[in-house]
Amino acid sequence: MRSQIDPPTSGWETLELSDGRLVGVLTPSRRTEHAVVAVCPEHPTRLETVRVLELLGTIADDLLDAGDSSQAMHEYCRYLTRSYENMAMIYRLVRSLGRIGSAEEVVGNSIENMIDTLECDWAAAVFADEPRMLGELSGKVFASGVGLAPSEIERSARTLLDRFGGGEGVAITPEENDGVGAVIQSIRFRSKRVGDLVMAGKRDEEGDVSSFDTQLMEAVSACIASLLETIRLYEEQAETFVGTLRAFSSSLDAKDPYTRGHSERVALLGKELALASGMSETEADRVHLAGTLHDIGKIGIPDRVLCKPGRLTDEEFGMIKRHPRIGYDILKPIPMVRDLLPGVLHHHERWDGRGYPEKLAGEQIPLMARVLAIADTFDAMSSNRAYRPARERHEVLEEIGRCAGSQFDPDLVPAFLAMDLGPFDRMLARHRREMVDTQTSADAKAA
Template sequence: MSGAAENLFDTGALHVVRERCAALGAMTAVVDGCGMVIDPPLDDDTRVRWITAPAISGALADIAARWATQTEPAPAEVVPGVWVSAHPISHRRRRSGYLLAFQIMADALRGDSFAALCRDASVEVDEALAALTPIARHTRECVDAMPALLRWLYEDQEKISSQNLAVEGFSKQLTESYEEINLLYKLGRSMNELVQPENYVRLVLEELHATLSFRIIAAAFVDDRAAAGSIAGRFLQVGAEDSESAWLQRSARNVLGTIDTENTAVLELPRNGDPVRRSVVANALALPVSRDARLLGVILVADKQGDDPDVSSVDIKLVAAAAGYMSILLDNSTLYEDQQSMFLGTLKALTASIDAKDRYTRGHSERVAHLTKQLARRAGMSDETLERYHIAGLVHDVGKIGVPESVLRKPGRLTDDEFEWIKRHPEIGHRILRDIPQLSDVLPGVLYHHERWDGGGYPHGLRGEDIPMVARVMAIADSFDAMSSTRTYRPAMPRDRVLAEIRNCAGSQFDPALASLFVELDFSAYDRMVRKHMTLETRDYTTREPGEGAAA
């Protein structure tokens, strides 16, 4: 069918009706309002040439003129024995053409008129007879019934086509709703990344990239830690090529500087004359990530792929939903970071006050916490576990608050009774901390960090893998710092000797697998901590009033 016909007529319904008429032995064609053939019969070449002969085409023009005055076009005899019925086809409520059904009676294939028509169509008589005889079986009763049959067939197909369009529309809406629900479910289920909000932001970008048709999904955040927390100033993207990174980040920053917290922006991103790519990425979409009218960041999606390059309402809805989830998580994460900072600050103040009871152990808990976290990372533990191990290191000696200062600060070696006091500090620390719910998972480190791999430690003589992992990690960190620090009864040991001792005690005092990892660590950060603590201790010691140190 020509382009004009496709624009005017429901080609799907027409095609089905014409196939069914062909099964009944009726040739069909589509004509315009003047009777000019737009789409010829769906049949073999001989039949098509015969039925579109100039004599028949001319007669159709006259018949179409009569039909224009009839509400229901009546069947008409085109040439002797050949009848045509028509069903009007409307476009925008105006009759624009007809679906024709040609019915040939047996007597149409006899006589001089048939031979004349064959000559008019440039078809041999024998060839025409062979092609037309199988369908030349219609009667006047069949002709009279054809208009109603055409109308029913066409109306039924129009209804089916309309229903199919409705089903397609519902299917599209259902797919979009499923994608939205699936996206929101995944994002909602993953909103526990308070410690590492960057992981959640990456998940949001990846899910949007998998759901939408945009090639590039990016997010940029304000450079304000009070607003955006640990992700402040960060830029993340999915889908862009390496060569586009600088341009995309610059574009995201520009959008971040101009977008309103309440509005969605559909915009074009200039490429600043990039000679390789087109100068703009059309139909980019930017949505703010905000909380209580405070801008936290922006989600930017660009370069939509597929047949429809325009930003749709579904695109906006999904990106807006993702921005909403992201804003909630960032708000909660910032609150968590504040609470965590206050919590850790309190713990550091507590442990610093305990370490300060002995000038030789100043900073010990902070350094043990650092080494514990470093060894745990080397052992492949998760980021969340690293933070908990760090806290365990900070509070591991809190039980020393229950040990007499005279024992803690005694110069020289301890007596057996005094050492019994020291051996009590893990259990004292456990009792102090056990009623704090937030510290329940670090209590095994506090209680068991003086247990030995061979079972010769305290307080309960656990051995091997019966010792909790956090305690095994901390035992090495604690011993390393003790050997590396000056004490009242001995000077600090050289680094090579300390590491040799760790190796020698692997399998007896320490978990051998952890010991082998520990001796390969980089201790440069630890050494900086030692220098800082020594500087602070020296400064405080030289500013004390005479006699203050002994009394403290």
């Protein structure tokens, strides 16, 4: 009798033993380790045995077909599950693209979702040092993993990038990478590679990466590239818009040669005071823009009043006092400058409540407006006017100090008095030269 029966790779086979008996061997679902042997217990005739085994073979074939169908259904269900998970992740990612200005949040969430969807040990996004193209993402690494520190993941990601380089869906087999499968997918923005997505350590039995993994990472890379493009277009649009507003504000200042460059200088002083008082760089930049636009409402003031060479009458001064409200109304419909409205509307309020347009007092006055009030007054006293020359520096600083607690926020005045005014002086000198050059050119044309 045979000491060993070699089952078929799949299906049903009839084999003869050494004693002449016939046996049937069934291998279900192409798994030889699960083979079943059927042996007749008695000694029927050979013909009867063959018929019985043929019947068992027919049953076995039916069982095999059912097993194959079950396996196919199982694989199909897995396929649908993976497809759904991938589509769900891409859907979440695409929805997050609508939050302009949240690039770090979008990328961070994408990495977290990749860990769950790809069922891998870790994932990372490594960005190049490209400040102009990437903004806040420039030079940063976003990493997440199961039981791993971000610094450890970053080292592993950079090691893989050094060994295998970046590319479009580079699949790395476990045999190539010390038993750990991995995928590298480049992130391209405006035809330039600006970063890479890296994932490693599949947690299934085989540990191999699949087309699902490479396709999902390609989709995530495309979404991040789309985010970068959207943010860049938004920034370019904002830069164009703000540039237009600045040019508009400068043209208003230039109507009167004595106020040329006034808004630019107020913006400079406002930003420096904002930083000196503890505001962040981002907040100080917004104060700078508010300073640029703080007098934009003067577009609604008649030129005969705005450019009057002598002192204003009470009626004319009443017209001038309308410019903060006019500026507020002009800018209010524009979303990207909505946070500047308090500075534009309230930069003529006084700490003691005797200012305009709403007679706010103390900390009722928005901080941005309190900062601009000092900057605006300092520049006005430091500049020539048709009805008076600029005051001496020590006189201006003494007046600023004397008005602490009455006109100005007493906590901001010391910070202002300690500021380096060198950049202001250089800007003021440049504006004065421009005024002289403009006047000389006008006189030459008139002659």
